[in-house]
Amino acid sequence: MPAAGTETPLPLGERVPDFDLPGTDGARHRLGDASPANATVVVFTCNHCPYALAWHDRILAVADDYAAQGVRFLAVNPNDASRYPADSFEAMQRRVREKPWPMPYLHDESQGVARAWGAAVTPELYVLDADLQLRYHGAPDADHGDPRLRAAWLRTALDEVLAGRPVSHPATRLLGCSVKWRPER
């Protein structure tokens, strides 16, 4: 059995913990960056999970579609690369080189961010408002196997955050691969 992460998900409506992680682009990326975003999406994802891979293109399409509205996306890989080499930083760099992403791909090597956020699976999405308060937590849409859904839950949450409205369905059921925690935890 994999070791469990923290069992406590972040509370909706509260400001999320900050982080500062290295990206495959060679830069460090801080969540509480000086440049403000109208909304921010943090995606815990990885290289080897079929659910993350199946939803990947849909999430990238949302990042492209909402960039002009000042929405920032940050992808975070929290998996233990020592047991899952497909999720090593080098493998992450290779993946982004092969097909560029419209968002930084960050390495949570210590798994400290995943623990602090209570991330449990990949993919797992967090939508934050301009004040970095959590407004949506869940999956991109209802079915990883149906690309026609176009990450509808994520798009709806973003539309509502950008309009300054409460998110109508702020939490949805997660489906994905468990975060691969280090065995010593």
Add this chain to the structure above:
Amino acid sequence: MSRGLAPRGVGRRPRPGSLSAMAAALRPNPPLDIEVLTWSGCPSTPALLDDLRVALAEIGLDVTAVRMTAVEDDAEAQRRHFVGSPTVLVEGRDAVPPPPYEAAALTCRVYRRRDGSISPTPDPLDLRAALNGALRERG
């Protein structure tokens, strides 16, 4: 750890001349050896079993014929060359053979469906092909 699936429709005998009676007559004897390897950290097994149930019904087999085996540690994953959950073995052979370089690991398995999409479960057509191939080999 190996266990059978919960039986469905246990105790019911097919009516003579019914479709299920004809399917029962066609069942291979002894039945195909079908084993599903799973890892509890992956949520894909129920979807696979739904697909497998349909594929088995088409050839007159009950899903109770399937042995479920949990792989829960790295040593067992290495020993069985378990490349991810779920893995379906028909007569001891992987229904969707992975590439030889695929490493054993406790993980969700990545399948490529016939339309090119990535999926946590095999393409149902690949399941059918593996089952039918094993039946043909039985002659």
